[in-house]
Amino acid sequence: MGMDQKELRQWEARCTQEEPPRCQAACPLHLDARGLCTALAEGRVDAAWATACRTLPLPGVMARICDAPCRAACLRSGLGGAVEMGALERFLARAATRTPPVRPLPARGKAVLVLGDGLAGLACAWDLARKGYAVTLAARDPGRALLARHGDELPEAALAEALAALERMGVALRTGADPSPALAAREDDPHALPEGVDAVFADPETLSPQALGLGEPDALTLGTTRLGLFAAPLPAGGAAGAPPSPALLAALGRRAANSIERFTQGASLTAGREREGPFDSRLSTDLDGVAPAPPAPLPAQGADAAWARAEAARCLRCECMQCVRRCAYLEHYKGYPKTYARQIYNNASIVMGMRQANTMLNSCMICGLCETVCPEDFDMGGLCLTARRDMVERGKMPPSAHEFALDDMAQACGPDCALARHAPGQDASAFAFFPGCQLPASDPGAVERAYALARAALPGPTGLLLRCCGAPAHWAGREALLAQTGEALRADWLALGRPELVVACPTCVLTLRRVLPEARIGTLWAALAGPGAPAPGAASGEALAVHDPCASRHDPAQRQAVRELLHRLGRTTVEPALTGEYTECCGFGGLLDAANPALGAQVAARRARAAQEDFVTSCAMCRDMLARAGKRALHLLDLLAPGEEPDPAARPAPGHSARRENRVRLREGLLRGLWAEEPGPRPAHEALALTIAPEAARAMQDRRILTTDLQKVILHARETGRALVDAATGRHLASLRPGPVTYWVEYEPDGAGGFLVHKAWSHRMQIMGGPA
Secondary structure, eight states, X not given: OOOOHHHHHHHHHHOOTTSOOHHHHHSTTOOOHHHHHHHHXXXXXXXXXXXXXXXXXXXXXXXXXXXXXXXXXXXXXXXXXXXXXXXXXXXXXXXXXXOOOOOOOSOOSOEEEEEOSSHHHHHHHHHHHHTTOEEEEEESSTTHHHHHHHTTTOOHHHHHHHHHHHXXXXXXXXXXXXXXXXXXXXXXXXXXOSTTOSEEEEOTTTOOTTXXXXXXXXXXXXXXXXXXXXXXXXXXXXXXXXXXXXXHHHHHHHHHHHHHHHHHHTOOSSTTOTTSSSOOOOOOOOOTTOOOOOOOOOOTTOOOHHHHHHHHHTOOOOOOOHHHHHOHHHHHTTOOHHHHHHHHHHIIIIISSOHHHXXXXXXXXXXXXXXXXXXXXXXXXXXXXHHHHHHHHTTOSOGGGTHHHHHHHHHHHSTTTOEEEOOTXXXXXXXXXXXXXXXXXXXXXXXXXXXXXXXHHSSSOEEEEESOOSHHHHHTTOHHHHHHHHHHHHHHHHHTTSOEEEESOHHHHHHHHHHOTTSOEEEHHHHHTSTTOOOOOOOOSSOEEEEOOGGGTTOHHHHHHHHHHHHHTTOOEEOOSSOGGGOOOOSOGGGHHHHOHHHHHHHHHHHHTTOSSEEEESOHHHHHHHHHTTOOEEEHHHHHSOOSOSOGGGOOOOOHHHHHHHHHHHHHHHHHHHSOOOOOOOOGGGGSOEEEOHHHHHHHHHHTOOHHHHHHHHHHHHHHOOOEEOTTTOOEEEEEOSSSSEEEEEEEEOSSSSEEEEEEEEEOOOOTTSOO
16 A cells, blocks of 8 residues: 555655754744845845845844844854854845835734733734734834834834834834723623733733733743733843843744734644744754855944855855755755655555656665665655555556566576576585676676685585576565565575575675575675685785675675775775765666666766776676766676686676676576586577667667567568568568567668668557557
């Protein structure tokens, strides 16, 4: 079953990218300092001011008197000093040429009385008026205390404009009188509010709860024993005798406005208010590589445009995005895990398999890098894999997504490639060398040489087990196929007497531990680096960059064994920026190369650029993906058991047809050379000799058409006579649909018993009622 809404929310909650920056969370009013600084650093003064106006009550006042408590939480603090937000706000209040108009919501039909002339009362009136409440502000002299405390920063004209804005928003100002009599108890109901009033807020600078004869108000809701009356004690100042923080006072008024809104709507006064006022943000920001940058001295005449722009540019624009910056897949789709979780949920639950969404979830490499770098351990690979399994289970996964890779796995496990034998002359195996399916496909000679190394290094008879571990089925979400593959593997392992498996592929190590948990599994590299291995050699050749396969991310012993072997070979090594547990995928993992070849090529090219030196790796597929991207790359076995190639780092990656042929030839060669057995006959179509034109070869590689596919088409045409012939050129055109794909070939006899292939293509479309 797919994820439900509860599971979706759990996934989404683990991604912190949408968490506010620490400065915004620490601000009692939650000013978007990041957005403000971004706009101001770009010289967009009015846009920065609009950002402030969206959050601040009475922005022309608050921006001038804000005490910037956010600075204590600023991550720039330890890297040159916190951003001077207070000075930036004051600059904007002076320099902005346009203040966005305030557009209150439609009238609510509710009346609120605000008593007092302090900042909390003004802020409460402002917020309630914006929400459509009919507000009356009763005060002796609104804002006069602000002028007394902040006269140097707050011009009288700015306060007058703020009061005028309140009146434009519909606030009725009753000034010049003591507001306290408005709360005198009514004879008919001592606990009732004044006539025609739905709620009251008493400003703490004017009317304290004690002066009103009330007990201590609720700290969260500001509610009192008198229903509908909200009050608060005065916040403490920052230092002995210091006035209260303007930001805290304004936030107190906002809290009162929120409580009054809930009260008048009959909603809960307490639910979902954990993040009103300052709170701790879960947002994590990576500061690696961030250089210290102290603020420029503030000009004597105050902040000017040049200073403000430079200071705003010091903002780190705090965000997480650690996984996106390191993962080519996440970067390509221009989002972050929380957004992908929603897309995957919608794809599975609503559109049920939209092609674009399928491509997105099938393009994840399931390599574990995102989970490793994420402070909350968000595993995008696990999410994508779960979605793949769900789509497979419900029959919504298009077969084309992974079909070629699964056919490749089937060939590696089939009778032409799979092999389970004790060592020559032995009838038992203490160990069994397991090279995986990609090393035989890439470099069959290396498998033969590695098997010889293993037999010489291991302290007991060492058999050979050739087949695929089942990783493609796992990546494709085909759990039943993975179990079936695992059972066949287990049968071969049991037939060899349950030997310890010595594995040359990091992905196989992971998968074998999954499908054969009862087996002892080690790596070829650990075996070769163990006791009795050669002593370190002299420095030899240029330095090599070590590429750790992503499957070894959480296997430090395997990675260390590789480095130990390189050291003993006398090779100098360097590490790319992302290495070890933070290594990048080569572009093959998770079947990315099968589902999205273009992105797979981009990922490989990105990794190829990670080092100037030639790469060396312990994974055959990593080596070939890097080589395909144009990077010189060695497999570790090119150094441990070199063949006859003069420059193995320049060896091209075999194409799809060559990879499958290499597996077949390896098995045949091993049977003949080590066990003196003659392999069975090859299929008749493989006897056809084909010469393939370069254009056709490129199309075959891109479209995953194999040489054997073309041989089948041409043999079928010869046997049935079903081919079109161009009388002018002598070229033949034939097709065959041996499975879900139709293959077409344009060819001609080459005059030597073989055929010259000019073009090849394929499609899945089938004309119903037409020929098969």
